[in-house]
Amino acid sequence: MNLPLLSLLVFTPWLGAGLLALLRDARPAAVRALALGFSLSTLVLGGAALARFDPAAPGFQLVERHPWIGALNIHYHLGLDGLSLLLVLLTGLIAPAGLLAAWRDARAPRLFGALFLVLQGSALGVFLALDFFHWFLFWELSLVPVFFLIKLWGGEAAGRAAYRFVIYTLGGSAFLLLGFAAVFAATGSLDFGQLAALAADGTLTARLAHLGGFWPQVVFVGVLLGVAVKVPLYPFHTWLPPAYAEAPTGVSMFLTGVMSKMGVYAFLRILWPIFPAPLHAAAPCLLVLALAGVVLGAFAAMRQTDLKRMVAYSSVNHVSYCLLALFAVSAASGPGGPAAGAASAALGGALLQLFNHGLSAAALFCCVGVLEARSGGRRDLDDFGGVRTAAPVFAGLCGIAMFSSLGLPGLNGFVGEFFIFRGVFGLVPWVAAVACLGLFATAFFLLTFWQRVFHGPRAGAALGDWPDLQGVEFAPLVPLATLMLVLGVLPQLLTGLFNPLVARWAAALVLP
């Protein structure tokens, strides 16, 4: 069949959103079911793509490329490789989970569902687009539903948090736009593949050098800023804790599960292939920033008493590991190249971490959401105690998520972190040493969370009526927990998808 599978992937959720916008008088249950159905389409179509995907083949698969805007040499170009497939599948899992977590929220389900589907489609577009124009369109467009989702369904300080989030990202995007305008001015192309090829043989550097002065560096910094804000890279992370904390549960799950991955994806797909030399030059400095994110993120999480903020800071910590790996690889690349083994370990670990963190962080937010719902809105560390006694199943599922996030061997979180550390230690040993601090701090606060909330005598909100998980509340947690267990034992299910890709990356690290 020659269906345009990738276009279907991207636009089916939007179709669902459009449908929801038109159905003014539908009942809430029908609306929620419709939204969930369209959201699950990603998983289905992603599965179809998985079936047709050949990991060993080089380049992009299931490519769709059509001329679009001739005047700017822009093509409608979608393509899939191991990295994008990984993230598409992740989105396919997290998005329905988010919708299920929001099932009980009574306010305006039609608008919520529509906005959520638009967000999902935009995220998929970011992962599949291979030409700057529509990549940037999806990147920017994803901000709009997030803004309204946080503002209209969020907590008290939601307005300011949403505003700050969007402004930071748009600010970064303005510089991203500036950088790409320069790139287009120099090369006449916005296609990521073509630009990567031009960068590989040195043409891009030569052309940008025509700008003179320090402007080529400005171009690089512009693109860097644009993607760095999204991850986020320390110190551009200050928008994140309020946004994640004020957002409603389902949205927080998506934000941490998928949107932060958009930033890392941009580093891997755009910044690194197109600006390998400037990245190498800036890598030492960036390493320090990523390290700060790892360590300071974890330490900040330790000091939080608001559970959602704790998980938010923990996200900063975990995603910074991915960047740490990338920067370590870039820093060590050069004439002669780094040890290919270490590099592929680091990169492979980073990709694993992307997926695994998505699962575990989303699950954690879901758990905090349940705690919040049961306690009537409170989510402070001191508000709970002995939940394990009251709701053992819930505690069990939550425990799996927490220990996965901690990196316990046997759960999925361990594998990614292990490979990252192994790779980084082989490339830039002192960084790996310092990053261990982050591991200890993470362990500390997660164990504190576990102990204070779940163990001990029943206290706080857990006194009184505290039913275990009921009905739809199982729906997001059980699949996520199952996957965490399975992938902990069988990580090759994932690594099989991208190992050839990583190997190719590692082999191509000798800079021109």
Next chain:
Amino acid sequence: MNALPCTIYVSFTGALLALVAGSRSAALARAVALVTAVTALALTLVAASHFVPAPGLQTLVDRPWVDSLGVHYHLAVDGISLTLLVLTGIAATAGVLFSWNVQERTGEFFALFLALIGGVYGVFLSADAFVFFVFYEIAIVPKYFLVARWGSTNREYGAMKLVLYSFAGSALVLAGLLWAYVAGGGQSFALGDLAAAAVHFPRIEQLGMFALVFLGFAVLAGLFPFHTWAPTGHVAAPTAASMLLAGVVMKLGAYGCLRIALPLFPVGFAFWQPAIGWLAVAGIVYAGAIALVQDDFKFVIGYSSVSHMGFVLLGLAAANVRAVSGAVLQMFSHGIIAGLLFAVVGRMVYDRTHTRKLADLRTMALYRRLPFAAGSFVVAGLASMGLPGFSGFPAEFAILIGTWKTSPLWAAIAALGVLVAAAFTLRVIQVSFFGTAPAKPGAPELAPLPPITRAERAGALLLIATTVLIGLKPDLLLNWIIPSLQSPLFQTVLKGGTP
């Protein structure tokens, strides 16, 4: 194609008919106005479908008019004028739809409105400097009466300021044009002839002529620091007039710069180019910063217009095909977006709530009471920010690309302007429609607001559809614009095409 001059005649005839119809009934006047606007739009679209892009102007009418001056009634069209003609048609139709509720002296209102439109069509179709100037001035007087009689805040002052600045600008243009005409022998006002003669003038004269003509047009385009008429005038104007003023009339100035000032005096342009570029970026950032601290809804939009026109002027200053094509696309895009913004602010919100102060609006939770208006304003705001998917993005992108080639520093500052635009737009969206502040104690409970009428919906959907269409397929317009910039007149002043 030869029906294009009829847009002018249809508009003026419609104006007279509306005046007569208004003395019988307001509804008749409205009907006449709508039919006229739609007819003119249809004429432009039909011509567009037959249009074959080619460098240079394609003559429609060329008859001797004032022999002793060598003036010909010469109307012609190329891709750039066609783009702007289509913009005028769409903006005019939307303007009529959003003025459906004008009750006082409806016939006169629409007569003035259509006369303004007729003058604008004439400017975009002129190929003779005299004819250009005549239509340019014809468009000035209706503005005064539209604003002074049907406007709101400070209307008489705003109207007078608006008109005097426009007239002063046109006085400068007249001085420069006459000088060039006389120095070239006083035989012809045709643009090609003037350009050919201007090449032989002493350099200092060319610099002076360019300065006069460009400055005169740039005042109307809102070049910093001569832009102060724009916020005051736009705020004072009634909705349809501000839609036209910000959407179309400011483009007359930019069009004049592009069609007349640049090709006629390339030497002058080369000299003044840095100054123009710096003033343009200053306008982008300054106007954006001022918009950030305004308390009146409409002032935010007024200043945002100045900021967007700064992009247009920056594109012109960058002087290459990429940037100028972006500038023309931005003229179109901003015309539509500004129309939508003013329509929401003026017609949908102010006519119902009778306040434009953000401090008051933030207590009203308008997104619940006027969801269609909220949605339209969000779309307009996103488009105004230059979000991809709407027409502003390809325009600003093209301008940035072209500006990089000329001056990376300008491009960097302009990108800053994009950020500032995002900030103030987001702020105003948030505060005006999604504000959830509690009402001041003692403030009266707001009565239920009248629903959005069909005419308003139609107008809003027309504008939204246009901006989305061009945002996703800017080729539709760029394929007209870029060939036109290959004409010899433009090539002498623009450097370089696609890389």
Next chain:
Amino acid sequence: MTPLTHALAGEAALVAGVLAVLGFDLTRARHWSNGARWRAATALGLAAVLVALTLVLSVGAAGPAAAGSFLLDGLGTASRVGILVLAGLALLLAGGTARLRHPAEFVAILLLATTGFLVMAVAQQLLLAFLALELASLSLYVLAGFDRTRPESAEAALKYFLLGGLSAAFLLFGFSLLYGLTGAIGFAGIAEGLARPGLTPLLAVALVMVLVAFGFKVAAAPFHLWAPDVYQGAPPVAAALVASASKLAGFTLLVRLLWPGLGAAAAGPGLPGWLPVVALISAASLLLGNLGALAQANLRRLLAYSAIAHTGALLLGVMAAGVAGPAPLLYYAATYGLATVGAFGVVAVLDGAGVGPRIEDLAGLHRRSPLLAGCLFVFVLSLAGIPPLAGFVGKFLVFAAALRLGGLHSPAGILAFAAIFLSAVALYYYLGVLKAALVSAAPSDRETRISVPGSSAVALVMAAVLLVLLGLFPSVLLGLFS
């Protein structure tokens, strides 16, 4: 050589008309009501004007007449046609304002003034020019004082007469000096006489005197002091004539005198010729007229100051007439005359309806009389120089001609530049008038409709339509003038 009777057939018709009007009023209309007598007198006057018009057109450009004393060329014919049209419009307007007494005398004196204007337009000789000028001026003095119910009218007439008499003296003195210097009274002879190089001080004095006199006649600064009072005090129809036909005839004569008559003395070696003097007067008029008008609250005084400003622009046309010919100047003068007659016509109707003279008294005009408001709209915009009205084309032609003299950096160019700018200032006060008439709401105690007398309506509409047509098709009139 055209016989004299042929050449002056138009004037003869007018004089016959004078006699007819007076005669008819003394005999048949003796016991009619004032209104009926007005209607009869204006009808007869119009008939005379029409006959004169036909005769002038039929004689056409017949060449010199009476041994070179007159020159019937295209310029003269066109000018006479314009004067007759303006006089006709004034008569129509007069018929509508049946308030003054002695209608026949009014019409008769108006016709006499017109006769004087007609001769001014074709005179080629100093004495004839002076005679015609005096005939016209004396008639105008009387017309200015015709309203015996208001002291302003008498004051206006007295001021006009005193200053006019003074200027006549200057003119005669200047003319006699010219005769003495050149030995000729025909313009051609004077030109020949001045062709000998050298600008003697005596010639300079003669030139200055002539210019002062004409400056007074056309209300140029600094000889303008009579204008605001006369425009304000005189009956509106008289003021209309003063502002329109008088200017047209005056400028025709001036242009004939200066180019080619005194052309050689325009700018000579040694002492400066008359060109810089005219430039100075033009600059002063432009500035004073525009800035003075800004401060006015009375509509008629505003029209007076705007007349002064327009005179400044017209003098630019005079300066340029040597190079660009008289067509731009006279086109401007003719169309300016039309617009002024129209504006004063509106004033006349309002005066008859009891509306006060201040600008703010115009409030609500759009409701009280859409016809008057619409016509005022056209007239004021033509005065402001907005296309597509004739005023714009006139301005454009004059500025283009002025710039031809030497580009933007010559004195004429700088003046033209200043004039362009001051027209933006002028727009401010013109819009102020239109704002009052078209935008402001009427105060509640004055909301009655104003009825416009039939003949006035005809005159106003004709003038408005002519302004629009001449603006859209200027070649018609331009062809006539060149």
